[in-house]
Amino acid sequence: MIAPHIDFHRGGHAYARAYLELFKQGQPDVVIIFGVAHISPPAPFVLTRKAFDTPFGALTTDQDLVRQLEAACSWDPYAYEMVHRTEHSIEFQAVMLSYLYGPNVRIVPILCSTFGSELGGVEPADIAGVETFLESCQDIVATLGRRVSVIAGADLAHVGRRFGDAFDISEPIVEGVAERDREDLEYVTAGDADGFYRSVMQDRNERRICGLNCIYASLKTVARSGATGELLHYDYAHDPAGGIVSFADVVFA
Template structure:
């Protein structure tokens, strides 16, 4: 079976199952821990685990329930508005906890109905928006398969999310949806310094710029999610977030919960920093 190899293990996250599990158990004890509820999807950050692993871990852990989850959808990728969406077609993804099999039957059905670029495991990009989530998905959903899709910040993003639900239901799949995006990338390293520097800039990012994006995600407003990312630079993967919000809404989600928010400045004070948000979508 063709496999997507790990590219960031040992640098962005631990290289071994023992180290990953120790980190995960530590994350689960932080702050409020995972949420209890009927959650069908969520938004996670994708920086190195040191910076944002705790939020991503607790969001994905919150998606567990008593029902057997067949497939996890993961939307991500750094893409331009004009970029062509792409999907991993077959094979498996390696993680420190073992491999995750691609849900080929579901992918084939999606590709038959949606114009989307097909990528094999050997041609699939090494992308932190995806790989940083793989160990969490394997750990919390050890028997689930996966569908991995790169989604551009365009009007096609919510279409992809909605169609994913329809195809999953046609195959009687019980699924979960994860969208991978960081928030505002602020500072001279990112060419974005409209609010100055120092604590004043951090407060502006936390309380204004990222708040607009979080509001759009909580309201499950796919159009506004995309607009926020493009116009306010407060999401690096707004297409992934929009696809996830649209999918969860189509699947029956009626409300959202903000699990946590943080910035890299909290861990390492710098003129350049990034925001991280964790959002959960619930059926009731």
């Protein structure tokens, strides 16, 4: 599932739509959550063993699965663990999961940083460390023998003066962003991680899709299922400092 990580007061309706669909599928035993490391530490994925406290109880990490992923890393996955402390993309998913299930589901929290490829012509599939890690995620989904859900806590475009653009938001800007977002999302619903990445990068990610790598990672993780996704909801919200942030709900069931 892809759900937003925008704040609740602007995107709560989108969280509700996505998590209603998750709830219909029945309670998972384990949830792998890919989030965004917005400060982009120099490690493609950042793990943590720590629990996530919420108003509805603490969600504990699945220590065995975290160790399994740790073994797949050619870097120290805890060198930048403190980044988890100030991120919200996984935290908001933890709140929603604990609201639905209390402490009765374990999580595997994974922050996605840059893959070292955004400024060059190399795609994630060509980076050995990234592919090895995601293959281990695939193995967990395919062989664990328990109910596993995979969530990407991902927003889409960040456009406007708040994000460095030299223009104000107008209806044509909003329509243009939505058109490009929907082009990208066609690859997402098809389960085509590489196609999605190329679609975003054809203009060098000028819309600043912050969820680029965590959506890519989630699609790769469920690639062996052969399932296609459904776009449940698409929307955007204004940033109070000038700009818009877009987001979507996509579910593979």
